[in-house]
Amino acid sequence: MNGAGNKFVLADARARAGFLGLSRNTVRAWAHALHFDQLLVLEHSDSADAFMRIWNADGDEVGACGNGTRAAGWFLMEESGKPAVSIGTASGLLQAVRAGALTVSVDMGKPRLDWQDIPLARDMDTVALDYVAEAGGVRIERPGAVSMGNPHAVFFVSDVETLPIARLGPEVEYDPLFPERVNAGFAQIYDETHIRLRVWERGAGITAACGTGACAALVAAHRRGLADRSASVMADGGELHVEWRVTDDHVILTGPVEDEGEVDLALEI
Numbered sequence: 001m002n003g004a005g006n007k008f009v010l011a012d013a014r015a016r017a018g019f020l021g022l023s024r025n026t027v028r029a030w031a032h033a034l035h036f037d038q039l040l041v042l043e044h045s046d047s048a049d050a051f052m053r054i055w056n057a058d059g060d061e062v063g064a065c066g067n068g069t070r071a072a073g074w075f076l077m078e079e080s081g082k083p084a085v086s087i088g089t090a091s092g093l094l095q096a097v098r099a100g101a102l103t104v105s106v107d108m109g110k111p112r113l114d115w116q117d118i119p120l121a122r123d124m125d126t127v128a129l130d131y132v133a134e135a136g137g138v139r140i141e142r143p144g145a146v147s148m149g150n151p152h153a154v155f156f157v158s159d160v161e162t163l164p165i166a167r168l169g170p171e172v173e174y175d176p177l178f179p180e181r182v183n184a185g186f187a188q189i190y191d192e193t194h195i196r197l198r199v200w201e202r203g204a205g206i207t208a209a210c211g212t213g214a215c216a217a218l219v220a221a222h223r224r225g226l227a228d229r230s231a232s233v234m235a236d237g238g239e240l241h242v243e244w245r246v247t248d249d250h251v252i253l254t255g256p257v258e259d260e261g262e263v264d265l266a267l268e269i
């Protein structure tokens with residue numbers, strides 16, 4: 001499946017009893033063969049429609065994936081005929097609702113904004129980190145930091161199209177300021193309701209879209225006075241809509257999903 005071009009393989013392990021342990025090497029081999037950004041595995045849940053585990057293409061298991069949650073939500077809603085489903089994840093219980101034939105919204109919960117929650121290596125104002133990244137002859141600075149269940153640093157730049165993201169991304173991802181590494185977002189503000197975003201994802205590299213990255217970009221932009229609480233976020237692979245609600249502080253992510261058919265994946269555990 002894909003969510004605005006963010007590529008997933010979704011494996012359904014709900015019928016299988018117990019925890020599905022996958023080695024880092026197995027996930028990496030599958031990612032190499034199938035070219036996904038994340039592997040999503042659905043497991044049985046007593047308290048939700050399913051529990052979803054998320055692995056990056058580099059084989060690390062992670063806490064959140066916005067577009068993946070929308071894709072899994074679509075799969076579960078198609079299967080059940082329900083207009084809404086709940087999905088357990090490592091970072092909490094998320095609700096997905098149908099917002100069109102191939103459009104799904106997910107309530108991603110509250111952003112976490114304290115430096116310990118990102119996490120950062122030391123106390124810093126997360127509105128604008130005291131941090132500079134340099135690569136490919138370009139220097140960018142003062143990203144906003146946001147956790148959406150996973151860590152994001154969002155840089156605001158004047159021209160995202162010409163930015164050497166393949167060089168800057170790994171510099172940022174592996175900087176010691178981010179002890180759990182970080183997803184690096186590069187955002188150009190078109191106006192208060194339109195943000196152009198490219199993302200270097202932790203453990204996956206440049207992706208066509210990143211759902212939690214879009215949420216983080218909107219939150220970081222609003223905290224800097226650069227965007228409203230609701231905006232379109234234009235990724236390379238499609239358009240996402242993000243709203244940071246005043247009423248409950250939750251971030252709502254909406255966008256397209258596509259089912260690309262089944263792949264032959266031998267699960268040998």
Ligand SMILES: N[C@@H](CCC[C@H](N)C(=O)O)C(=O)O
Nearest residue numbers: 065066067150202210211212
């Ligand atoms: N593609 C995702 C984010 C996946 C996880 C991320 N790479 C991380 O390591 O935290 C999304 O749509 O949010």
